[in-house]
Amino acid sequence: MEVGGVPYLRPGRDALVGAARAALGAGDPAGAAAVLLRDADDWWDGPLPDEEEARAAGAAGTLREAVRLLRLGRVGDYLVHRWSDPVLLAGLGLLSLGWPAPGTPVLDLACGTGPLLRELALRGQAPLAGADVVLAKLWLARRHVLDDPGVAVAPRLVCLDAAQPWPGALAGPVPARTVVCLDALYFLPDPAGTAARMRAAAGQAGSVLVGGVPNGLLPARGGGARLTPHDLAAMLPGAELYDDADLVRWTVEREAPRVRTPDELGAAVTVSALWRAPGAEPVAAPDLGAPLPGRRLRLNPLYGPDGALRWPSERYERDYADRSPYLPPRLPDEADLAARPEHWARRRVLLDLPERW
Structure with a gap:
């Protein structure tokens, strides 16, 4: 089914889908959205919004207000302040190293509220697609992040489980596709299997960009799978590995990052990887650390x-x-x-x- 322009393909939510369909059948699209906006990650242990809060979030005027009404708690802090955190800056650095050629489809897996999709769209990249398991994040992306006069072509957004088959519209055969997964691979089911799907979706001349992976060699900083740099190298054979601190300096200071071996990344807090298919060619990228001309700061x-x-x-x-x-x-x-x-x-x-x- 589709709610608010976002197809909802998440499996195992039959009761929710049934309630949402009933609301649509009763002529209440806001009620249908409210049902699905109360869905969350399987690992989420915080409170969920009640129906009144979810309805209000659907009509909220700002990202901050919607995040509060959806009771996103600690996750909301990260979503609201993503524009200056080191995860995004490292992701921008990685994206500039694996910048897609004009017209190359881009799939942002576990895109959250879409900050990377926004950066791509503001620079004229299309077609773009984003997928996430939580409809609320995609709802926020559509209404509060990607709703920008500078976004000429709106990205396609789909709510799905990365462990399930991906729709052909997102990952069907193409000569080349750029597949991005920032700050999420370690939380996805079967990271190795997901990485293999990402490589397959990239086609013969595409690339896979995996960023923000907490270093499993260090004490745990949160949940998710404990992936070491060696694990990441095994999932993406032949990939260039980077210390995210180097990628941040690349974005901020234009200090070029150095490709690292897994052994050299023992002290890195988080790690990124850039994998290119055999037919992929590097493309000159814009300076993603600099503001776009004419934008309000x-x-x-x-x-x-x-x-x-x-x-x-x-x-x-x-x-x-x-x-x-x-x-x-x-x-x-x-x-x-x-x-x-x-x-x-x-x-x-x-x-x-x-x-x-």
């Missing part, structure tokens, strides 16, 4: 009224503070911000936030 909301950097939660600070050296502890003065907007945009003090952030 706003102060990073992590900075309070007094100009001090404040993290949204202790957990968020524990995950990201040490990995975000580009964020100064205090805002620079207004004259410096005005004189060097690109410099401060690179350091994520100034952000190209979604209009309805």
